[in-house]
Amino acid sequence: MNLKQQQYINGEWVDAQSGKKRSIINPYNQEVIAEVPEGDEKDARAAIAAAREAFDEGDWSWTPASERGELVTKIGHLIERDQEELAYLESLDTGKTMEESRGDMEDIAGVFRYYGELADKEGGELIDAPVKDSVSKVVREPVGVCGQITPWNYPLLQASWKLAPALAAGNTLVMKPSEITPLTTIKVFELMEEVGIPAGVVNLVLGSGATVGAELSSHDDVDLISFTGGIATGKKIMQSASGNVKNLALELGGKNPNIIFADADFETAVDQALNGVFFHAGQICSAGTRLIVDEAIHDDFVHALVERVKNFKLGSGFEQDTQMGPLISAEHLAKVEAYVEAGVKEGASLVVGGRRPEDPELQQGFFYLPTIFTNCTTDMTVVQEEGFGPVITVEKFRSEKEAVTLANDSIYGLAGGVWTMDIAKAERCAARMRMGTVWINDFNLYFPHAPWGGFKQSGIGRELGRPGLEEYTETKHIFHNLKPEPIHWF
Numbered sequence: 122m123n124l125k126q127q128q129y130i131n132g133e134w135v136d137a138q139s140g141k142k143r144s145i146i147n148p149y150n151q152e153v154i155a156e157v158p159e160g161d162e163k164d165a166r167a168a169i170a171a172a173r174e175a176f177d178e179g180d181w182s183w184t185p186a187s188e189r190g191e192l193v194t195k196i197g198h199l200i201e202r203d204q205e206e207l208a209y210l211e212s213l214d215t216g217k218t219m220e221e222s223r224g225d226m227e228d229i230a231g232v233f234r235y236y237g238e239l240a241d242k243e244g245g246e247l248i249d250a251p252v253k254d255s256v257s258k259v260v261r262e263p264v265g266v267c268g269q270i271t272p273w274n275y276p277l278l279q280a281s282w283k284l285a286p287a288l289a290a291g292n293t294l295v296m297k298p299s300e301i302t303p304l305t306t307i308k309v310f311e312l313m314e315e316v317g318i319p320a321g322v323v324n325l326v327l328g329s330g331a332t333v334g335a336e337l338s339s340h341d342d343v344d345l346i347s348f349t350g351g352i353a354t355g356k357k358i359m360q361s362a363s364g365n366v367k368n369l370a371l372e373l374g375g376k377n378p379n380i381i382f383a384d385a386d387f388e389t390a391v392d393q394a395l396n397g398v399f400f401h402a403g404q405i406c407s408a409g410t411r412l413i414v415d416e417a418i419h420d421d422f423v424h425a426l427v428e429r430v431k432n433f434k435l436g437s438g439f440e441q442d443t444q445m446g447p448l449i450s451a452e453h454l455a456k457v458e459a460y461v462e463a464g465v466k467e468g469a470s471l472v473v474g475g476r477r478p479e480d481p482e483l484q485q486g487f488f489y490l491p492t493i494f495t496n497c498t499t500d501m502t503v504v505q506e507e508g509f510g511p512v513i514t515v516e517k518f519r520s521e522k523e524a525v526t527l528a529n530d531s532i533y534g535l536a537g538g539v540w541t542m543d544i545a546k547a548e549r550c551a552a553r554m555r556m557g558t559v560w561i562n563d564f565n566l567y568f569p570h571a572p573w574g575g576f577k578q579s580g581i582g583r584e585l586g587r588p589g590l591e592e593y594t595e596t597k598h599i600f601h602n603l604k605p606e607p608i609h610w611f
């Protein structure tokens with residue numbers, strides 16, 4: 122493999138100080154695909170010190186935003202140049218199909234281009250102060266040293282949403298990718314070195330959440346922590362970040378409702394409902410795993426879903442006709458199995474799937490069949506908790522009000538969809554759905570220009586769009602009295 126299997130700290134490629142290594146496993150066949158350093162708190166502290174020095178003593182945050190933007194844009198160009206290699210590494214590491222990985226790489230290049238171009242467009246503003254002979258200006262400055270922690274399901278995509286705006290805004294950073302899927306993140310650090318990001322500005326530490334992640338989220342020299350992952354980890358990070366009152370951005374999970382009205386375009390809604398869940402085997406924060414279907418079409422809709430699901434082709438992400446790859450790990454497969462068992466125990470009707478496939482070719486991988494539950498109610502675990510696997514739950518509704526009430530009955534508020542030909546009804550529902558993103562007659566679409574993030578326990582803050590850059594800035598007001606005089610109060 123043409124990849125530096127090392128950490129990147131202060132402009133140097135290094136092993137873990139302990140010398141320990143971790144094997145990276147292909148989820149399709151459990152083969153070892155790489156051996157990478159298993160960093161720990163010591164490596165994290167070295168990286169934080171490098172990022173601190175680069176921020177406090179270096180030129181990066183004082184470099185004109187247009188120059189920083191050019192470098193960020195160049196990273197995007199190199200991602201385009203190396204798209205095939207990056208997509209290969211992503212599919213090898215996560216099991217997703219090459220088609221999905223190629224799509225991710227196009228999105229990622231677009232994110233770097235977007236923030237590269239935005240870097241010098243947020244120069245601040247003059248305020249018309251209510252004070253004679255004064256200048257009052259609001260400027261945006263980098264936050265400082267950023268800790269960035271990413272999950273395994275979209276390794277490089279989630280990293281790009283953090284790296285590109287942090288750099289464009291003039292911060293320095295330490296990134297920790299998921300310990301099980303570090304390969305494309307390592308590659309992008311090679312690309313950042315190639316474009317000439319100065320030493321110490323970007324640092325990569327590999328290792329577990331309990332060691333490296335915990336150090337990043339608690340260390341006093343880290344000014345901001347940006348985390349994408351599960352709610353339980355997010356809550357821990359929030360607590361550790363309170364020590365020095367870090368800026369905090371949390372992108373957490375979802376159990377996302379997809380409302381299908383009887384007047385929706387039936388074929389399109391069926392097709393996109395399947396895509397909204399089974400893409401990447403349901404391992405997507407915004408997967409539309411909670412279908413809420415109009416009673417009038419419920420039975421036909423479920424029938425159409427089941428007929429399609431039966432023909433899904435599971436297999437290697439490198440085979441042309443594969444539609445769904447494996448789950449990420451044995452541990453995650455066991456979680457999905459337990460989740461489905463809970464659904465059965467709680468009385469949901471299992472209409473398809475609910476087990477591992479029997480195909481001999483799939484026995485070495487962490488595969489699980491696409492699964493559909495009907496007769497679901499809001500009190501069930503499978504309706505309330507994120508399963509992060511290829512599992513749909515279907516609930517029925519009788520009125521618009523009931524559909525929205527069901528959709529909002531959740532601790533999550535990441536994303537949701539509504540399908541109808543009635544424009545006013547669609548807008549009413551979208552306005553009442555308590556989620557960071559609502560799609561009307563679409564699902565799971567995201568792009569760099571529009572903010573992404575969650576209501577309720579799905580998170581704090583936004584990535585992408587202008588808000589995604591603002592996360593990485595502090596706002597400063599500078600007031601200049603042009604005619605200072607004594608006040609004679611004291």
Ligand SMILES: NC(=O)c1ccc[n+]([C@@H]2O[C@H](COP(=O)([O-])OP(=O)(O)OC[C@H]3O[C@@H](n4cnc5c(N)ncnc54)[C@H](O)[C@@H]3O)[C@@H](O)[C@H]2O)c1
Pocket residue numbers: 270271272273274275279297298299300328329330331333334335338349350351352354355357358372373374375405406407507509535574575579580
């Ligand atoms: N909202 C979004 O945009 C979004 C996007 C992708 C994934 N997700 C969510 O991510 C979750 C799946 O990812 P996961 O299983 O990797 O999540 P996770 O919370 O287990 O791990 C995410 C990252 O946090 C690290 N970590 C674990 N414990 C830590 C600790 N105590 N301190 C600091 N860091 C720690 C892990 O090593 C990993 O790098 C799902 O819940 C999914 O919905 C959300």
Ligand SMILES: C[N+](C)(C)CC=O
Pocket residue numbers: 274275278404405406407567
């Ligand atoms: C944010 N997204 C949809 C790219 C990946 C969520 O897991």
